Amino acid sequence: MSCERMENRILPYVDGRLKVSEQREVEKHLAGCAACRVRVSEFRAVSGLLEELPQIEPSGAFDARVRARVAAEPVKQSWWAWLAPSPRVAFAASMLLLATIWIGSRPTDRAPAGPPIDEAQIVNDMPVLENYDVLSNFEPLTDLPQPVKADDGNDASDPNQQM
Amino acid sequence: MLDVKAGDEQSFALLLQRYRSPLVNFIYRMVRNREQAEDLAQEVFLRVYRARADYVPSAKFTTWLFRIATNLALNSVRDNRHQRMELSLDAPMNADSEDGDERPLDVADKHPDIEQHLVEEARRKMIRHAIDKLPEKQRAAVLLHKYQELDYNEIAKILECSESALKSLLFRAYEALRVELAPLVAQGVK
Numbered sequence: 398m399s400c401e402r403m404e405n406r407i408l409p410y411v412d413g414r415l416k417v418s419e420q421r422e423v424e425k426h427l428a429g430c431a432a433c434r435v436r437v438s439e440f441r442a443v444s445g446l447l448e449e450l451p452q453i454e455p456s457g458a459f460d461a462r463v464r465a466r467v468a469a470e471p472v473k474q475s476w477w478a479w480l481a482p483s484p485r486v487a488f489a490a491s492m493l494l495l496a497t498i499w500i501g502s503r504p505t506d507r508a509p510a511g512p513p514i515d516e517a518q519i520v521n522d523m524p525v526l527e528n529y530d531v532l533s534n535f536e537p538l539t540d541l542p543q544p545v546k547a548d549d550g551n552d553a554s555d556p557n558q559q560m
Numbered sequence: 561m562l563d564v565k566a567g568d569e570q571s572f573a574l575l576l577q578r579y580r581s582p583l584v585n586f587i588y589r590m591v592r593n594r595e596q597a598e599d600l601a602q603e604v605f606l607r608v609y610r611a612r613a614d615y616v617p618s619a620k621f622t623t624w625l626f627r628i629a630t631n632l633a634l635n636s637v638r639d640n641r642h643q644r645m646e647l648s649l650d651a652p653m654n655a656d657s658e659d660g661d662e663r664p665l666d667v668a669d670k671h672p673d674i675e676q677h678l679v680e681e682a683r684r685k686m687i688r689h690a691i692d693k694l695p696e697k698q699r700a701a702v703l704l705h706k707y708q709e710l711d712y713n714e715i716a717k718i719l720e721c722s723e724s725a726l727k728s729l730l731f732r733a734y735e736a737l738r739v740e741l742a743p744l745v746a747q748g749v750k
Contacts, residue, residue: 406727440734442748449683460577
């Protein structure tokens with residue numbers, strides 16, 4: 398094993414967190430490498446120094462402050478809670494719906510706004526109606542037989558009845 | 561945590577009791593201000609409480625907890641960086657005992673061996689200073705590794721890096737500490 402590869406293994410070795418096989422590899426390297434042996438003992442010394450720092454105790458009010466902050470949290474509502482509106486909102490929504498239905502169902506008998514319509518003028522402006530006049534007086538069309546009425550059973554001109 | 565998720569308030573109290581001291585100590589060593597450390601630790605518990613309904617046990621609870629704590633602490637350190645630099649330039653020699661974990665030395669102290677006490681005080685100050693000088697991520701890695709005794713895998717997840725990158729990060733941190741603490745290290749090696 399090279400010294401470079403040792404870099405990621407020295408600390409786990411000092412901690413005793415290497416697998417047995419890895420530990421053997423490291424020890425084999427250390428047996429032949431004075432520089433890495435020095436580094437291992439220095440890392441052990443650093444680790445020991447870090448243990449000298451004292452712990453601090455949280456203040457006596459710590460728990461109470463956490464509980465107060467938790468208690469001040471707004472109550473979280475689930476998504477389903479949104480489907481159950483408050484009575485006021487439900488009442489307002491119902492009233493709005495009823496008003497909409499009532500307005501929609503009213504007869505629209507009001508005259509449209511604007512100037513009065515001259516119906517004769519409209520008729521004159523409609524070319525289709527003009528053509529109707531022409532067609533109704535068109536002679537060849539008057540020669541066509543009249544359509545037979547289905548309910549005209551007592552007609553005196555019925556040939557079967559004459560027989 | 562699953563009991564907390566189920567609405568068991570008593571379980572939340574147990575979580576608080578179990579983790580308040582490790583969290584406060586970890587954050588304190590990151591931000592170097594006791595009051596701020598307690599505020600941030602409270603914020604961690606609050607976030608745990610808020611997230612209880614959505615909690616999915618995909619990782620160890622401690623990993624999740626310390627990830628929240630680390631993110632809050634790193635953000636706080638970054639926010640206060642300039643302010644802390646100004647303070648450290650103006651601060652007296654024993655400024656890092658300002659937060660109450662260490663009492664300032666009293667001449668009338670009844671310590672049986674005042675010289676020994678001074679030596680210990682100076683050592684601790686040096687160690688603290690060396691940790692404070694580490695880049696934030698290296699500092700977090702060292703604190704989680706040394707004081708919380710978390711697995712490499714867990715620390716890697718907390719710091720959102722690979723296990724190999726974490727080992728490299730820790731190696732660099734220990735190298736920096738070894739250099740910074742050389743006089744003390746030399747005493748320890750002898």
